Amino acid sequence: MTYNILGKEVGDIGFGLLGLTARAIPDDQAFAAIRAALDAGCNYFNGGEFYGPPDKNSPALLRRYLERHPEDASRIVVNIKGALGRDYQPRGDKQGVRESIDACLQTIGPNATIHQFEAARKDPKADYVEETLATIDEYVRAGKIGGISCSEINANTLREAAAKFAVTAVEVELSLFYNEPMSNGLLEACAELNIPVLAYSPLGRGLLGGKIRSPEDIPKNDMRLMHPRFQGGNLLKNLELVAKVDDVAQRKGCTPSQVAINWLLALSRKSGMPKIIPIPGSTNPDRIRENATIVHLTDEDMSEIEEILASFTTAGTRYPAQAMDLLNL
Template identity: 45%
Template sequence: MVKLVGKEVGPVGYGLMGLTWRRNPINQEGAFEAMRSALSNGAVFWNGGEIYGTAERNSLHLLNEYFTKYPEDADKVLLSIKGGCAPGELRPDGSKENIQRSIDECLKHLSPVKKSLDLFECARVDTNVPIEDTISYIDEYVKAGKLGGISLSEVSAKTIRKAAAVAKISAVEVELSLWSTQIFENGIAEACAELGIPIVAYSPLGRGFLTGEYRKWEDIPKDSNLHMFPRYSKENFDQNLVLLHQVEEIAKKKGVTAPQIALGWVLAHNGKPGMPEIIPIPGATRASRIEENTQPAQLSDAEFDELNGILSKFEAAGGRYAPQMSHHLEL
C-alpha cells in the first residue's frame, strides 16, 4: 500500500479528469455512479483539478455536489487537486497572487463539505517564477493547516530537487504507462526514489489506447479530445497498435484483460531496487471499467521481464503532447 500524506491509498487511485474535462462531460448521475464505484472498489485517492473543466464547471464543483449528497464519503477520500494556472487559461502562473487565488478558490468550492485539501499541485511550472518561490507560497497553506501536502506535476528531476529543498514534497505526478516510460530514463524516478517521494502515474492506460476500445483510427469519435495527441493521429495509430496486440496476447495467456496487464506492469515497479512507490490513477466513466481497473494483474517476474522485453523493441510513434503543449513538460 502506498502512503500519501500519512494515509494509505494504494494500490490504484482514480482520475476525475474524464468526468469534467471532455467535450461532452458526463452527466451528474453518471459521474456519481463512477465515483461511488471507485470508492467501493478501494480507490480512495482521487485526482481532480481546477483546470478540469471551466471556471463555471470543473472537478471542484462536481466534488462539492458529490460530498453534499454523500457526506459520509468526504473523509474517506484523499483529494489531490491541480491548479496554479491563470484564470480561464492553461497558462502556468506561479505568482503568489495566483497561487493564493487558486488554492482559496479550490477551498471555497469544496466548502463546507471539505475544510482542507489533502494535496495541491501546480499543473505545470511557471518559467517566470522560481519554483522555490512558488513552493514557498503553497507551503504557507500547509503550515496553516489548509493543505495536507504539496505535489508536483510534469516536472524535471532538477525541479524536484529544487522544490524538495524548500518544503516537503508529498508526491510527483507524471505520465507513466507502457507507452510512456520516460521517467525511468530522465532521472525523475531516480530523484523520487532518493527523496522518498511517491509517484502518481497519470494516463497509465495511454489515455484509453491500452484498453483496446479503439481497434482502428476511425473508431475514435470525431469530437474526441484524443485527436489533440500525436499518438492517436491517423499516421501513428497503426504503429502504436502493435503494442496493444502484444499486451493482449499476454493478457489472454494470463486470463485477464489488457488494461489489467498495463496497470499490473506499472505496479510491478513497486519494491524494485532503486524505484519509488507508484500509484496509478486510471480514469473511467463506467462502473464496469472502474471495477476492472481496480483489479490489476499480479505479474510474475517472468511476465514483467517479458513486457520489458517487448518495450525494448517498441518505440511509440508520436510525442506525448502536441508541439504547442510540449514546451511546459519536464521543466
C-alpha cells in the same frame, strides 16, 4: 495493499477525475463512478481546477458528491492541480497560485479537504521553489491544505524543491507508451527522496483500454485526435504495441488495461523504484472495477513486457508542440 499519504491510507490504485467533468454528464452517473472507485479501494482522487468550467470542475463535483454523501468524506484523499490560466498557460506567480488555491477551497466547500495541491505546470516566468511552492506552503502552514505535490518536473527541480519543502507526491505521465521517467532520473530521485509517483494516463490515454484496435475506433470529434500519438501513421504504429499488450493479456486471462496498470504496480515493487500509484479514470463503474483488479505479473511476464518495450518506440509526442515546452522542467 495500502500506502500512507499525509497520514491517510490510500489504495495501490488511485482514481482520475478528468472524465467526470471534461464533458457534461449527469451527477448520478458521476456519483456512481465515485462510489465504485471508493468501494474498489481507489480512494486517492486526482482532480483539477481546470477539469471543466469553474462551477463544474473537480472541486465542484466533490462538493456536490459530499453534500449528498457526507459519510464518504473521511474515505477520500484529494490531490488537486491548478495555477493554470484560462489560456492553459501556467500561473506560478504568487498571485496566480493564491487565486487558484482560494478558488479551489471556496468551490470544494467545508465537507472536503484538499490534501495536496500542485501547480499543474512549472511556470518559466516564476521562481518555482521560492515563489510557486513557497506560496503553496503558506497554505499548508495555515492548515488550509495538507501538503505540496508537484507535476511534470524533472529530477533536478524535484531535488531543489525537496531540499526546502516537504514534497508529498510527484504527478507525471507514466505508462507502457511513455516510460522516460524510468531513464531520465525522475523515478530514481523519487525513490531516493521517498516521494510517491502519481502515474497519470496509465492506459496511454485510452489506447490500452481494450476498445481501440483501429483508427476507426476513435470518434471523429475526439479531443485525442489533436495529440500527435493519435494522428495518421503515428496511430497505426502505436496500435502495434496495443496488439502486443493484447497478446500478453490473453495469455494471462485478463484485460489489456489490467496488464498496463499492474505493470506499474510491479515496477513499483522493484528495487530502486519509488511507490507508483496509477490513477486511471472512467465514468463506467464496471470499467473502474476492472481497472482496480490486481493481477499478479510474474518475473517472466515482466521480462516479456520489457522485451516488447525494448523493441518498440512510441510514435508521436505526448502533447501538441506548444504544450511540450512545459514538460520535464
